[in-house]
Structures are given as structure tokens and as C-alpha cells.
Amino acid sequence: MTTILIAVLFVLQLLSIYFIIILNTKLAKFKDLEKKQERLMREMDDSISLYLAEMKDENNRLIQALKVVPKPEKTGVVEQKRSASPKNQGQSLASKDSQTKDAERNHDEPRILIPKNIVANAYSRQQVGATPVQATSSKQPPVQKEEPQPLSLEQQIVQMAKQGKTTEEIAKKLQKGKTEIELLLKFHS
Numbered sequence: 001m002t003t004i005l006i007a008v009l010f011v012l013q014l015l016s017i018y019f020i021i022i023l024n025t026k027l028a029k030f031k032d033l034e035k036k037q038e039r040l041m042r043e044m045d046d047s048i049s050l051y052l053a054e055m056k057d058e059n060n061r062l063i064q065a066l067k068v069v070p071k072p073e074k075t076g077v078v079e080q081k082r083s084a085s086p087k088n089q090g091q092s093l094a095s096k097d098s099q100t101k102d103a104e105r106n107h108d109e110p111r112i113l114i115p116k117n118i119v120a121n122a123y124s125r126q127q128v129g130a131t132p133v134q135a136t137s138s139k140q141p142p143v144q145k146e147e148p149q150p151l152s153l154e155q156q157i158v159q160m161a162k163q164g165k166t167t168e169e170i171a172k173k174l175q176k177g178k179t180e181i182e183l184l185l186k187f188h189s
Helices: 002-068 076-083 086-090 093-106 116-128 132-137 153-162 167-174 178-188
Strands: none
Touching: 153 167, 153 178, 167 178
16 A cells, blocks of 8 residues: 555656656746747837937937028029119010029028928919009019919828817818828927
């Protein structure tokens, strides 16, 4: 009887040692998996921080480029038109074009091109803002208004936001992502 009891205890000890080994290997696998997850999280954090740093640098370059864009009142061409006397107004258009081209060539700063629709919108806003006295004092024929340019996506988003619509409503109406709308609004403000 004691031998049977010893045999049973011996078998139970072997089974418990076997289960302990199995549990230990599973625990080791989980620890390895945890280490891999931590390494992946660090890599993702590094990647995202690098991406954000690049995005910040790109935004700073964009801001610097936008600061370089001359305002319409400060350009040399506008100042020449304001200071032109009535006898100089008979000057031919070709000579004015050649003067502006020469001024552009002598200008040291890089030339920044602005899309026509932005310039046209700015010009039309400037014309609308003119006082009636200015309009009557200039004896030029009224400028024919072209068809209004369709608003760009950014302009539409900003306009809808000013109307008080939420980013979800704007995203649904324009069929764009909510995050894209939020980013555009953040960059605009």
C-alpha cells in the first residue's frame, strides 16, 4: 500500500513539474511578446514624432513662403500706377510690360507665382471695396465682371465653418474626411 501511495505521489509530482514547465514556457512567450510590443510602440512613437517634426518644418517653410508673397499695395507696379501723371498714362502697354519684366529680372528675391483665381478674387474684392467717390472720379469704363470663380475646397470649408456648421456636417456635405476638415480649419486659423 505504501508503495502504491509512493508511486501515485511520484506520478503526481511528475505531472505537476510537467505543468510548471508548460506554464513557464507560455509565460516566457508572453514576456517575449510584451518586449516586441514595447519595441514596436517605441518605433511607432519615433516614426510619428519624426513625421510630426517634418510636418512642422514644412509648415514653417510654407509660412515663410507666404510671408514673402507681396501684398498688392506694396508692389512696385501698383506704386508706379498711383504715381503716374496724366501725361504718362498715354504710354503704350508694351513699354509698361517691358519695364515690369526688367524690374523682375533685377529683383534679387525669388519670384513666387500666385494662381490666377486667387489674384482674380483679391482684385474683385478690392474693386468691390472701392468707395463711390473713387468710382465716379475715375472716368474709365466700368470693368466687366467675369463669372464668379467657384470657391476652392479650403474656401468652402472656411465659409461653412463661419456659418457655424460642425466639422461632421462639413465633411458629409463635401464628402471628405472629418480629420481632413479639422486640419484645414486648424491651418486656416
